[in-house]
Amino acid sequence: MATPSVLEVRPPALTSISEPLPFFDGTTRLYICYLCPFAQRAWITRNCKGLQDKIELVPIDLKNRPAWYKEKVYPTNKVPSLEHNSKVLGESLDLIRYIDANFEGAPLFPTDPAKREFGEQLISHVDTFTSGIYPTFKGDPIQQTSAAFDYLENALGKFDDGPFFLGQFSLADIAYVSFLERFQIVFSEIFKHDITAGRPKLATWIQVRSSVQSKNIVI
Structure with a gap:
């Protein structure tokens, strides 16, 4: 497991009045809701592998989510989702496997x-x-x-x-x-x-x- 870094400052959740992000500009983004247990799976995986500097955390306010999230990022309008290599992936169990397999850091699944x-x-x-x-x-x-x-x-x-x-x-x-x-x-x-x-x-x-x-x- 990667050595934990300094406690990350949480960015504020984006809402219906938040401006769209520069999608698919090469930045890897993990869209979450802080309180969602499904999203927390992907968030924990990201942090356990020490990827805080590699995967940008983008929190969404699920009670007042921006329209552009569904329109331009993830049509299912759910979290978590991961913007990586010009595509967007979802479903928390698939994402934890994907993050573990496709990013640096100590593996979180055994070879045995x-x-x-x-x-x-x-x-x-x-x-x-x-x-x-x-x-x-x-x-x-x-x-x-x-x-x-x-x-x-x-x-x-x-x-x-x-x-x-x-x-x-x-x-x-x-x-x-x-x-x-x-x-x-x-x-x-x-x-x-x-x-x-x-x-x-x-x-x-x-x-x-x-x-x-x-x-x-x-x-």
């Missing part, structure tokens, strides 16, 4: 075949995991989400060379981190439940993840 295979399984499962949590908020979330959090606990026991899913911090962790952080807060503050109770590996992951994340992004 067993770890790569398991990492892809975890990344493929993340949408199933997150989409299964939200509906439980109207029912019995503690009981209904037990299997989902147990899945993560078991996954964290797959390798023993580090506290993260693939041993060392990787794209697999980045895929889950911004959502797990929110779930931990919701379960603790609203449902008065600790999702790490009886799950020591998940507890360690959350504790160590906080240290890694705080050096690369402040959410």
Whole structure:
């Protein structure tokens, strides 16, 4: 992992009255919303690889977004998106892979075949995991989400060379981190439940993840 740089000054979010940027002028731009968990995946990947000087951060106000973003940058009008080499790419899980593979910096995905295979399984499962949590908020979330959090606990026991899913911090962790952080807060503050109770590996992951994340992004 790249050595963290000095804490980045966050530019203000662009709104409907913001002037258009000089699109496709050779600048690589990552369009995000600071509070969007999908965008945070790409933001964390950028910072973990030490690309703050290579990829310009362009925050968008999603409640008052500029019309030119949809018209000239990304027709789906969502974040994150990445303007690079005269094209624009989107979808957060695709972007974290793209940033890792196409820019300098320590790789965030292992070369070990067993770890790569398991990492892809975890990344493929993340949408199933997150989409299964939200509906439980109207029912019995503690009981209904037990299997989902147990899945993560078991996954964290797959390798023993580090506290993260693939041993060392990787794209697999980045895929889950911004959502797990929110779930931990919701379960603790609203449902008065600790999702790490009886799950020591998940507890360690959350504790160590906080240290890694705080050096690369402040959410």
